[in-house]
Amino acid sequence: MRLRALTAGAVTAVLALSMAACGSSDSGSANPSVDAGAQFEAGTTMAKLKTAGKIKIGTKFDQPLFGLKGLDGKPAGFDVEVAKLVAAKLGLSADKIEWVESQSKFREEYIEQGKVDLVVATYTINDKRKERVSFAGPYYQAGQDLMVKKDSTVDGPEALKAANAKVCSVTGSTPAEKIKEYVDPSNIVLFDVYSKCADALRTGQVQAVTTDNVILLGLIDASKGEFKLVGKPFTTEPYGIGIKKGDTKFCQFIDDTLKAADSNGDYAKAWKDTAGKVAPEAPKLPELSACS
Amino acid sequence: MTASNTAPPMIRMESVDKFFGPLHVLKDITLQVPKGQVVVVLGPSGSGKSTLCRTINRLEPIDTGLIEVDGRPLPAEGKELANLRAEVGMVFQSFNLFAHKTILENVTLAPVKVRKLPVAEARKTAMELLERVGITNQADKYPAQLSGGQQQRAAIARALAMRPKVMLFDEPTSALDPEMVQEVLDVMTTLAGEGMTMLVVTHEMGFARKAANRVIFMSDGEVVEDSTPDEFFTAPKSGRAKDFLGKILTH
Amino acid sequence: MNVIFDNFSLYRDGFLQTLKICAFAAIGSLVLGTLIAGFRVSPVPPLRWVGTSWVNVFRNCPLTVVLFFCAFGLPEIGVNGAYFWFGVTGLVLYTSAFVCEAVRSGINSVPAGQAEAARAVGLTFTQSLSTVVLPQALRTVVPPLGSVIIAMIKNSAIVGAFGVGGDLFAVGDTLTSSRGEAVLPVLIGVVLGYLVITIPGGLALGWLERKVAIAR
Ligand SMILES: Nc1ncnc2c1ncn2[C@@H]1O[C@H](COP(=O)(O)OP(=O)(O)O)[C@@H](O)[C@H]1O
Numbered sequence: 161m162r163l164r165a166l167t168a169g170a171v172t173a174v175l176a177l178s179m180a181a182c183g184s185s186d187s188g189s190a191n192p193s194v195d196a197g198a199q200f201e202a203g204t205t206m207a208k209l210k211t212a213g214k215i216k217i218g219t220k221f222d223q224p225l226f227g228l229k230g231l232d233g234k235p236a237g238f239d240v241e242v243a244k245l246v247a248a249k250l251g252l253s254a255d256k257i258e259w260v261e262s263q264s265k266f267r268e269e270y271i272e273q274g275k276v277d278l279v280v281a282t283y284t285i286n287d288k289r290k291e292r293v294s295f296a297g298p299y300y301q302a303g304q305d306l307m308v309k310k311d312s313t314v315d316g317p318e319a320l321k322a323a324n325a326k327v328c329s330v331t332g333s334t335p336a337e338k339i340k341e342y343v344d345p346s347n348i349v350l351f352d353v354y355s356k357c358a359d360a361l362r363t364g365q366v367q368a369v370t371t372d373n374v375i376l377l378g379l380i381d382a383s384k385g386e387f388k389l390v391g392k393p394f395t396t397e398p399y400g401i402g403i404k405k406g407d408t409k410f411c412q413f414i415d416d417t418l419k420a421a422d423s424n425g426d427y428a429k430a431w432k433d434t435a436g437k438v439a440p441e442a443p444k445l446p447e448l449s450a451c452s
Numbered sequence: 453m454t455a456s457n458t459a460p461p462m463i464r465m466e467s468v469d470k471f472f473g474p475l476h477v478l479k480d481i482t483l484q485v486p487k488g489q490v491v492v493v494l495g496p497s498g499s500g501k502s503t504l505c506r507t508i509n510r511l512e513p514i515d516t517g518l519i520e521v522d523g524r525p526l527p528a529e530g531k532e533l534a535n536l537r538a539e540v541g542m543v544f545q546s547f548n549l550f551a552h553k554t555i556l557e558n559v560t561l562a563p564v565k566v567r568k569l570p571v572a573e574a575r576k577t578a579m580e581l582l583e584r585v586g587i588t589n590q591a592d593k594y595p596a597q598l599s600g601g602q603q604q605r606a607a608i609a610r611a612l613a614m615r616p617k618v619m620l621f622d623e624p625t626s627a628l629d630p631e632m633v634q635e636v637l638d639v640m641t642t643l644a645g646e647g648m649t650m651l652v653v654t655h656e657m658g659f660a661r662k663a664a665n666r667v668i669f670m671s672d673g674e675v676v677e678d679s680t681p682d683e684f685f686t687a688p689k690s691g692r693a694k695d696f697l698g699k700i701l702t703h
Numbered sequence: 704m705n706v707i708f709d710n711f712s713l714y715r716d717g718f719l720q721t722l723k724i725c726a727f728a729a730i731g732s733l734v735l736g737t738l739i740a741g742f743r744v745s746p747v748p749p750l751r752w753v754g755t756s757w758v759n760v761f762r763n764c765p766l767t768v769v770l771f772f773c774a775f776g777l778p779e780i781g782v783n784g785a786y787f788w789f790g791v792t793g794l795v796l797y798t799s800a801f802v803c804e805a806v807r808s809g810i811n812s813v814p815a816g817q818a819e820a821a822r823a824v825g826l827t828f829t830q831s832l833s834t835v836v837l838p839q840a841l842r843t844v845v846p847p848l849g850s851v852i853i854a855m856i857k858n859s860a861i862v863g864a865f866g867v868g869g870d871l872f873a874v875g876d877t878l879t880s881s882r883g884e885a886v887l888p889v890l891i892g893v894v895l896g897y898l899v900i901t902i903p904g905g906l907a908l909g910w911l912e913r914k915v916a917i918a919r
């Protein structure tokens with residue numbers, strides 16, 4: 161019986177995810193209008209990309225709502241839509257984009273080695289990373305939060321210690337490091353992917369899952385009401401667009417693109433078509449940091 | 453042999469059959485060995501002598517029939533069978549001394565592990581036994597360092613250390629160089645003289661004539677003749693026995 | 704390379720965690736594997752059956768699947784516990800099948816006459832196995848067993864991904880993804896950590912092999 165429940169649970173999770181992916185790729189494929197007449201100063205990254213007629217973009221393939229590869233083989237989500245906006249401004253339509261799966265640990269390597277031209281992959285801007293790459297944006301402000309069972313009384317990270325609660329996150333992630341400030345390391349459980357954390361939460365092996373709120377939203381969406389978001393972010397995670405270190409002109413170009421998209425409604429639409437299905441309230445474009 | 457009517461025989465086999473797959477290796481064997489008797493089993497190769505020997509301590513299980521040792525049927529695999537085996541000494545053609553233990557350890561192992569004798573006491577008895585078989589000076593060597601004859605004598609000492617009620621010998625001298633055969637037969641003859649019940653599979657006619665009370669001749673899994681050594685060697689009844697003796701004695 | 708020195712304490716903790724996983728798993732799988740090998744050569748048919756099935760299941764399942772069943776299947780049937788022990792259990796179950804087969808091949812290399820003689824003097828099956836057969840099997844068993852244990856040490860990297868965490872491999876993950884360190888130097892540090900365990904382990908095995916070879 162239990163085993164059947166497990167299988168059924170897994171199957172529904174997979175179905176839910178793939179349906180979400182299909183759903184968003186359907187409506188999300190109302191691609192932004194391509195700026196065919198775009199002109200760029202010779203020698204810039206923008207000019208090179210426009211001449212090449214194609215662009216390689218790194219994104220997550222396993223991140224519901226932000227970058228999740230669907231059954232059609234194409235990633236879909238908010239990150240993907242933002243990337244399409246940038247490409248469109250370069251005069252490149254969505255079919256000129258080569259999507260490269262970029263797991264967290266390989267993002268800097270990919271940018272440095274030129275395996276991708278830019279990375280839009282729930283990529284938190286921080287000083288350590290800025291030593292190796294440059295960031296445009298931020299285009300979104302996430303925050304680390306907690307996901308708990310529907311009936312849980314945990315109301316923030318401070319409550320975890322008191323409850324001697326076990327918290328789950330992903331090996332090597334920033335949230336996994338951050339949560340050490342709130343709970344004893346022996347109470348931190350780490351997996352390679354968040355879906356395992358969700359399973360551990362369901363079976364009572366852990367009492368909370370922590371990571372960026374937007375990632376948790378995807379899991380909550382898949383849980384069919386079993387989990388809830390605590391809703392008190394305790395960090396700010398500005399998501400940036402990673403590019404080659406020191407490419408200020410490209411950074412500026414991306415920032416301008418973001419601003420334009422914000423004012424013409426493309427930015428809000430990108431959200432509405434993707435993450436907006438779970439969190440309807442569209443975010444405001446955060447204040448952009450200076451390019452360096 | 454009149455005494456055997458009241459006391460149970462040391463070995464009793466009743467209609468024993470044994471198969472190896474389709475091969476019928478023991479055919480309806482019925483046999484009794486009274487206490488104190490020395491029985492020599494003869495027969496051509498493949499006639500089932502070893503198998504007969506090995507069924508008596510259940511190294512080979514039988515398919516049908518009954519085997520009793522000292523009035524007790526053989527128990528099934530387990531603790532009780534181990535206890536029975538402790539009382540039935542066995543000497544193999546290839547000695548089978550424990551290769552990783554010294555001669556002394558070979559002799560003391562079972563008394564200590566099975567009989568739970570104190571080590572010192574087991575060693576004392578072991579040294580006496582090694583003295584009896586004439587290899588006290590080899591006590592601390594490993595089996596591979598001994599000659600075949602010495603190894604086989606050590607193996608006899610190992611079996612005797614358990615103070616068995618009966619001893620089974622399966623061609624104890626067949627793997628030995630000719631010059632070592634006699635030293636082993638001497639030990640066995642002495643043992644027979646002391647009244648040990650023995651079942652000996654051997655081709656040593658000299659031993660059979662000198663030490664045996666009785667000769668059993670097997671062929672094709674059957675007991676064909678069962679008589680005194682004198683009778684068997686001078687006037688065998690069956691053609692198969694005559695045939696066999698003819699071949700052996702020409703050597 | 705500075706990354707290794709700068710994060711030395713992180714590496715050290717990861718190293719100790721890996722060592723801890725390996726120590727428990729090695730002891731567990733050696734004991735369990737030998738026991739199962741005993742089952743496989745036992746005169747009792749149901750035990751033989753259990754032994755054979757055990758090996759067939761755990762030797763033919765990918766380790767990840769075994770670990771998955773321990774870390775997610777056990778809680779599913781109501782067994783809650785520390786992931787460390789789920790992980791060690793999974794590694795022990797998986798490795799025990801390989802230990803069993805190595806030990807069994809060693810047992811088979813001991814001439815049948817040795818076990819027969821042991822039984823003939825009245826030793827029980829367990830006694831003859833433990834005092835006569837296994838000590839002699841050791842000689843042939845040490846080299847393949849060494850390979851099994853070294854494979855197990857490397858497999859411990861997979862255990863880290865099942866909620867155990869903090870092992871050498873996870874340290875590498877932490878440094879590359881959350882701290883944004885370059886992959887290559889970080890991994891060199893990880894490799895060094897494993898070598899510090901496996902190379903002395905290999906030397907110890909070589910020593911043991913020579914020792915049991917002389918004792919005869
Ligand atoms: N373990 C075994 N498996 C199959 N056949 C066997 C086995 N042991 C003996 N046999 C066969 O049983 C028959 C009798 O063998 P055995 O008792 O050793 O004869 P002997 O000792 O008189 O030479 C032979 O045909 C032999 O090949």
Ligand SMILES: [Mg+2]
Nearest residue numbers: 501502503623
């Ligand atoms: Mg024979």
